[in-house]
Amino acid sequence: MTESEFLAGYDPAAYERPALAVDLVLLGIRAGRLAALLLRRSRQPQAGLWALPGGFVGIAETLDAAAERVLREKAGIGRARLEQLYTFGAVDRDPRMRIVSVAYLGLLPEAAFAEALAGGAGLAAATLVVPWAGEAGGPVSAGTEDGAPLPLAFDHADILALAVKRLRGKLDYTDVGFALLPEHFTLRQLQDVHAAIRGAPLNKSAFRRRMRDRGWIAPTGAREAGTAFRPAELFRFDRSGQF
Amino acid sequence: MTESEFLAGYDPAAYERPALAVDLVLLGIRAGRLAALLLRRSRQPQAGLWALPGGFVGIAETLDAAAERVLREKAGIGRARLEQLYTFGAVDRDPRMRIVSVAYLGLLPEAAFAEALAGGAGLAAATLVVPWAGEAGGPVSAGTEDGAPLPLAFDHADILALAVKRLRGKLDYTDVGFALLPEHFTLRQLQDVHAAIRGAPLNKSAFRRRMRDRGWIAPTGAREAGTAFRPAELFRFDRSGQF
């Protein structure tokens, strides 16, 4: 153990520490497409650009707790499925000072997503263009509903791209698809969510067969209402069938 | 934006910051089993327990750079495939002070692993018992070669368990298996590595077929030497066949 390590270990106050923050990638489905919740920066630096909701981590606060607090305070959302994504630590990622940021992925059902948009937090929805470029995923770009690009602040484009990549990677073997749906849903809705995340269409019969075989869905007995045609059966996520 | 957020954003020096560290899970294959490199703690707290090599992140140092520096300085290893794993931020994970740690997964070929053990860094090898409990993976425990358990310091058992889980998850669709082998290897060696990571045996014919079909392996034309029986063909990882 060198002298500097000894000091760093036992008197770390003697060394300058990076600031530690969390940033939230809040994803939902909007008009059949994957979308993220962004805030427009009103101040320098990067004023006018779009940023992920974020905030600093308190000295006596867990990372998860900080993410939940930002979800409440900055996004005005009470609850969401949050999961740690990756920690971004480039030295110059924020021009003000050294900030290391732990990125979180949050998944919102369609209603919660719309509610967050309507709330007073000033959030806007960025539609994500997610081309199907193999399992690895291609580039992800954020834009308005009619296609105008939304320029992202700092390294937030990288964070967003990684979030989509992670979501895609987990789609086939975890329950992430259900986190974007209401408690009761039709198989068509579920398929649409999967298609939006993949960026490519799915075969209907094979999809339904797979969901059934995995034991992930349970019939509720109820049916859709208000359709102009044959109403579909409503299912719910069956947590017991996970493995 | 509340008053406290404003202050935290623009005068973060006014708030106490967590210390930021990296911890390295260095994995390799030893006697056909998955093993990790650990350091025995000589001081309080948790003296006598086994810990992952780690160190603090410098104020002008990338997370990846900090991990590489710890790899050199604490483990005496020049190069390894390092990949960020997860960030651990429980408030009381270190009794001395608040330390948030970014865990890294490092994969070492068998020779590099043995070399690191023989080096003067004081590293010991902990054999990992990795039972096959479905894709999710069961509990992971560290022990000596003859089965005596090695108690781990802090939350390092959690970090180790997550590292193995990640390694398992990536085994089938990335090149992690090759990172644990020398440049030239036999298909038997490759299969043994996969079996060690899975914690379950693999079908020979199916395994070879899959590796071939994916274009991951390229014949070198050379053969094993020094065997008491038919020598196997040597292959190398074919990076071009990844996707």
Next chain:
DNA sequence: TAAATAGTGTCTTTTAGACACTATCGC
């Protein structure tokens, strides 16, 4: 030629894609 492992062939099972078909609802 015996021992031991390398490497292959083939049958079966599972999973997914393609695609047409039937069922059922509101109007």
Next chain:
DNA sequence: GCGATAGTGTCTAAAAGACACTATTTA
């Protein structure tokens, strides 16, 4: 009954597991 979508049946293709078989090398 018509329009539109829900939901199913079945053929085919691709991938994986089981397992026996042949091949090749050293001693």
